[in-house]
Amino acid sequence: MRKPRHLSAEERALWDRVAERATPLHADRDLPKPDAQPVQKPKKTLVLHDPIPDFRVGQKADMARTHDVMRPLVDRLAVAPVNMDNKSFGKMKRGKLKPEARIDLHGMTMAEAHPELVAFILGSQSMGHRLVLVITGKGKDRDDGGPIPTRFGVLRHQVPQWLALPPLSQAILQVTPAHLKHGGHGAYYVYLRRNR
Template sequence: MAARRRGLTPGERELWSRIARSAKALHPPGKPAKSQREETTLPISEKAATTPAAFPRFRVGQSSLPSKPTSVRAPSPAEWLADAAPRMDAKAYKRMTQGKMRPEARLDLHGMTLAQAQPELTRFILSCHANGLRLVLVITGKGRGDHGPLPTRPGALRHQVPHWLHRTPLAPVVQQITAAHYRHGGEGAYYVYLRR
């Protein structure tokens, strides 16, 4: 059984008539729309330049998908940290990235949610800085690979930790962040070099 449609109340009808009286037509009667007027006044050569390119022809059995993906992948945190200029002594930076410096403390964030990990990271970094430590290791894990129908970014912690380290209250005490050497966890961990 279909629901009966409610009519407008007298107040609603009066409000609608006021709105209708104040409205102006986008295209007054008798005048063509702006796009139609421009189209009729363009010379033939300009019309050809503004028409979209023809679609490519396909043969029966040919895939309509491009052979290479056209989307551009966003750089991983390790890639954009590697591209950043070092903000510490070049010799120490080289030794650190080669895994020759041993971290003085480590924090493992495996299995934590973002809400649990952020306060734990803040507490750990500020505590290490207060104790005079210079190089610490923060382990985030690489994240699970998700092979579902929609592309997702694996490793929420791996992507979020560098952002947290670049914001207050941690930014003033952090001098350098870089991906750890493979012997200390590789892309699943970060070296955090603290200021004095």
């Protein structure tokens, strides 16, 4: 067994200074001396603390503040360049042009909706249709309360992205939210290019 090491005079003076300034955690116990033999530890007493209050992750977050770095989808579509005849575009936005075909994706999952949308758009273009209506629905009207905010209307936000990517982008001239009589923000007018 090794011999215990004793404190030097400097170490002892340093220890005394620290001990004088320290506030004991338990005032009813004596502080052990550094050179003293280990003292038998007293039995632990159970200290009951106040219970942690119920909480929900994100309860203090400002839920009114949006975390999207991009502008809302409706705003982006509103400032998109007009690629079609201005007169026809104005009529379309006012709901004066009647869609020649429509598809309702409302209630579908993204995995179901994407192939249906591709088949519908390409099929409509091959039949010579110019204006079609894509109904997505407005989406749920509230967040599910999880720690990660969920976007309202997944299909409503995803469909314009699908329309901007191949193979659909080559078939489309213009995308804009539908007029209220055709579904408003829960639907899109898709103006197709002429089939060549």
